Amino acid sequence: MKYIPTIGLEIHAELLTQTKMFCGCLNDETQLVANTNICPVCLAHPGSLPVANKQAIDFVIKTGLALNCEINKHSKFDRKNYFYPDLPKAYQISQYDQPLCKNGYVVLPESKIKIGITRIHLEEDTAKLAHAADGKHSLVDFNRAGVPLMELVTEPDFHSAESVVEFAQEFQLILRYLGVSDGDMEKGHLRLEANISIAPEGQEKLGTKVEVKNLNSFQAVFRAIQYEIERHGALWEEGKEKEIVQETRGWNEAKQETFSQRSKEDAHDYRYFPDPDLPPMEFRDADIEKIKASIVELPAQRRERLSQEYNLSEKQVELLVRDVFLCSFFEEAVSELKAIHPEGNVEMIYNYIASDLQGIQKDAGMLIEESKIKPIHIAEIVALIGENKISSRVAKDVLRESFDSGISPQDIVEQKGLTQISDESALQKIITEIMNQNTTVVEEYKKGKVSVLQFLVGQVMAKTKGTANPGLVRTMLEKELGK
Numbered sequence: 001m002k003y004i005p006t007i008g009l010e011i012h013a014e015l016l017t018q019t020k021m022f023c024g025c026l027n028d029e030t031q032l033v034a035n036t037n038i039c040p041v042c043l044a045h046p047g048s049l050p051v052a053n054k055q056a057i058d059f060v061i062k063t064g065l066a067l068n069c070e071i072n073k074h075s076k077f078d079r080k081n082y083f084y085p086d087l088p089k090a091y092q093i094s095q096y097d098q099p100l101c102k103n104g105y106v107v108l109p110e111s112k113i114k115i116g117i118t119r120i121h122l123e124e125d126t127a128k129l130a131h132a133a134d135g136k137h138s139l140v141d142f143n144r145a146g147v148p149l150m151e152l153v154t155e156p157d158f159h160s161a162e163s164v165v166e167f168a169q170e171f172q173l174i175l176r177y178l179g180v181s182d183g184d185m186e187k188g189h190l191r192l193e194a195n196i197s198i199a200p201e202g203q204e205k206l207g208t209k210v211e212v213k214n215l216n217s218f219q220a221v222f223r224a225i226q227y228e229i230e231r232h233g234a235l236w237e238e239g240k241e242k243e244i245v246q247e248t249r250g251w252n253e254a255k256q257e258t259f260s261q262r263s264k265e266d267a268h269d270y271r272y273f274p275d276p277d278l279p280p281m282e283f284r285d286a287d288i289e290k291i292k293a294s295i296v297e298l299p300a301q302r303r304e305r306l307s308q309e310y311n312l313s314e315k316q317v318e319l320l321v322r323d324v325f326l327c328s329f330f331e332e333a334v335s336e337l338k339a340i341h342p343e344g345n346v347e348m349i350y351n352y353i354a355s356d357l358q359g360i361q362k363d364a365g366m367l368i369e370e371s372k373i374k375p376i377h378i379a380e381i382v383a384l385i386g387e388n389k390i391s392s393r394v395a396k397d398v399l400r401e402s403f404d405s406g407i408s409p410q411d412i413v414e415q416k417g418l419t420q421i422s423d424e425s426a427l428q429k430i431i432t433e434i435m436n437q438n439t440t441v442v443e444e445y446k447k448g449k450v451s452v453l454q455f456l457v458g459q460v461m462a463k464t465k466g467t468a469n470p471g472l473v474r475t476m477l478e479k480e481l482g483k
Contacts, residue, residue: 002201003236005229007158010193010211011171013150013181014125015059020146021124022050022093022278027147029187034141042146044089049277052077056148057100057281058291059180060122063150064101065292066174067117073288075100076280077122081271085138086126088145094123096272106174108166109303109318115167116155125149150181156195156206161225165218168192173299176324185216192216194225198232207232208244212258215251224251227258302327310334310346319354325369329353332375341383348382356396360403372406373399380409393466394418418467424476427460427468431476434459445481453477 017027023041031037040048061071078096104117127145131138152171158164172183172190183190192215197207210228215221228249235241249258274280297305299321306317306327320327330353337344357378361368381399384390390398390413398409398418413419434456435442441452453474460473 001237003198003229003233004201005159005196005198005225005232006156006206007161007164007225008156008195009152009154009158009164009167010195011152011154011168012125012191012193013152013175013183014189015056015148015150015181016179017053017055017059017148019053021053021056021122021148022146025146028143029189031143034139034143036143038142038145042088043142050093050275052278052281053148056122056150059148059178060100060120060150061283061288061291062178062295063152063175063180064104064120065288066178066295066298067101067104067106067120067152069101069104069117069120071101071283071288072098073283074098074280075283077275077278078272079275080123082269084126085140086129086145088127088142092123092126093275093278094151095121106167106170107300108163109170109300110166111163113157113163113166115157115163118153118155120150120152123149123151161222161229164194164225165222168218168221170299173322177296177298185218188216190216192221194221194228196225196228196232198229198236200236207236207241208246210244210247210249212249212251213261220251220253223256224258227256231258310350312347312350316350316354320350325367326353329368329375333378336376336379337382340379341386344379344382344386348385349378352378352381352395352399356399357403360400364403371403373403374406377402377409384409384413388469389413389419391461391466391468391470393461393470397466418465424472427473427476430460430463430468431473431480434463435477435480442481453481 014029015027019025020027020037020042023039025037025039025042028037041050064071075095075098077093079091080094080096081091083090099119099121101120102118104120106115106117107113108115125144125147128141128143129138130141154167158167168190172185175181175183175190181189185191193211193213194215195209195211197209199205199207210232212224212228215224232241232244235244245263247263248261250261251258302321303317306312306320307314312320320330330350333349333353334346337346337349357368357373361371364371377399381390381395381402384398385392385395394413395409398412401407401412402409438456438459441455444452445456456477457470457474460468460477461470
């Protein structure tokens with residue numbers, strides 16, 4: 001029998017605000033000394049009062065607008081009551097029935113599936129627990145307690161692990177474009193929870209839902225969902241679907257399997273009620289329009305524009321869009337090229353950035369933005385090639401030097417005498433010398449082994465340190481060898 005998975009997501013993203021959600025303590029993940037960025041408010045000392053962070057509220061509204069959400073003009077904060085050792089108040093300030101954003105959607109870039117967004121709300125993060133290896137005690141670091149945390153809840157519109165990963169990656173990218181979160185899963189800034197059930201094809205009633213919590217990599221998301229789909233399917237096949245219970249499960253990376261943590265709470269278990277210390281929020285149309293005006297070009301719009309404006313393939317566009325800095329670097333390099341060499345090759349700009357430059361970056365062990373290379377340097381290299389002033393071989397060396405030193409490619413070529421040799425009389429002497437040194441190869445060519453021509457071209461290029469015009473060298477060699 002065929003079984004259809006139904007999956008919904010809950011995604012938590014830490015926001016890039018300067019301070020915490022309800023106090024003035026720094027929101028600083030680089031602080032490695034435990035319990036440093038803390039105060040009576042985020043430690044829940046008696047008598048301390050929270051004050052909402054406006055920047056965090058604006059960030060959530062900005063995200064909601066980018067995801068086609070309705071913005072609630074009347075919103076409030078609620079207390080979500082449950083006890084865990086990482087919650088100093090024994091309740092969490094969150095939002096229940098009046099979230100900041102609701103009823104949005106995202107169209108996935110590859111599969112074109114439309115995913116509904118139920119709500120986006122704002123709450124505070126918990127502290128961090130460090131468990132001792134002996135299992136006898138745990139330590140608590142409150143630096144993270146009170147950090148602004150945005151939670152997005154989707155509709156159960158997913159029917160495969162692949163579409164879940166596609167959505168999560170697109171959401172991470174949108175957060176980065178908006179500048180509201182870096183969405184770094186390895187650092188815990190973006191955490192996913194998947195609600196999974198399956199049912200026989202054609203059955204309207206869904207199977208029992210299981211939640212897998214705190215998935216912190218796209219690979220873990222995919223594997224955990226696949227594992228649960230297979231686990232549920234096996235139980236259905238054995239007629240044991242009633243053994244599937246509504247619960248919260250964790251993901252064991254080492255064993256590549258989920259495990260039961262606790263029975264799943266329902267909303268009424270949290271005993272929500274409006275936080276009496278925080279006033280309700282009212283938003284005017286002008287407030288929302290101001291936030292909307294601050295939204296930059298988003299990934300979906302940039303994909304469409306890059307494809308039309310630069311005639312790039314879908315794969316080329318995706319590589320650029322996935323890296324905000326790289327995409328801006330490319331567009332600036334194209335702009336510089338049009339200024340200094342209007343007929344320059346735009347695709348060559350892309351190739352040098354996507355291949356050569358990223359290779360140099362990898363070898364150097366640093367990000368492109370950490371190097372001294374500038375977009376104008378790429379434009380100059382492409383212009384120099386287009387004007388037949390340097391060969392592609394020399395271009396690679398010049399690019400590496402510009403990466404390391406920040407010196408203009410034009411200056412490097414002039415200082416080191418790397419201008420391409422296109423003078424036939426100068427090349428003729430070198431070609432004659434190479435042929436005289438390789439008489440055996442010359443004879444092989446004349447006997448029909450034309451593949452050795454590339455060896456001779458390479459010898460001339462080596463002799464000229466890559467400055468000879470390779471096309472002209474090949475033509476002249478063919479002419480000489482044909483005599």
